[in-house]
Amino acid sequence: MTEAAEAAERLALMLSENGLQKATARVMAAFLFSETESVTASELVEQLGISSGSASGAIKMLSTVGLIERVPMPGSRREHYRLREGAWATLMSAKNGMLLAMLEAAQQGIEAVDADSPAARRLTEMRDFYTFMLREIPALLDRWHTERTAETD
Template sequence: MDGTDDKDVRLRESAEKLALTLSQSGMQKTTARVMTALLFSQQETMTAGDLCEVLKISSGAVSGAVNQLIPTGMIERVPAPGSRRDHYRFREHAWATLMGNQNTLLAGMWDAAAEGIKVAGKESVAGRRLDEMQDFYGFMQREMAALIDKWREQYDSDRG
């Protein structure tokens, strides 16, 4: 095994470790494996066939994973001139996009608390709990957006 093969094996092992962590945190195992294969790949893009070969999974499994990952903003389908196959890659700034998408969840939680307060009344037992929930999710929503903006500025500045 030459140095390149050894590096590829170690990268694949690292990808599988992360996939395991993600699946233990609730992500479907195949989806996690496809995502990490694209993240750790030395190739700019991979086809579904590439993913099937590397991961030893079916094309249907790859298709299902891709269909779950594209809407999250983690991966994207990209054109490949001269190729009739779909090519996929891990998106630039995917982590910030993923965290930014969490603001939709945070807003939904804030709205649910507001609706509950309107019905229960702010001074009721439920209202006091819901008020704390609303305050927390409002804070998280504001801070998350500011943190992502700050990270983007720092990232761009560092690579400037």
């Protein structure tokens, strides 16, 4: 195993130890350590020794949170994916469908429970948290982009 492959596996282990499904963690590490601009699901299956269902589920999850994206590949019959440019900022932005989905789920929950219940209190806190995050993250990302641009100039 190469040094890069070992580092990728260590990263995947750390991600899975912190809550990410093992296959998704390994797919994420594969995208980060890939020496190519894009990969296909079948390449991930072969490289990682995972099932096509595991690869598909990992790709869907990583796409949903904005870390990877499908890219056109003229002449290829397979779907190609790559780590999204600015993936880490996207992960924390409104482009992350999970943040908005969590906010919407909390709101729907609030509407479904008694207003004075413990569930309503918890769901209200959840809604307020995601509302706050979606409101505040843009300013934080602007600072990130400003610092990043200053570093590359």
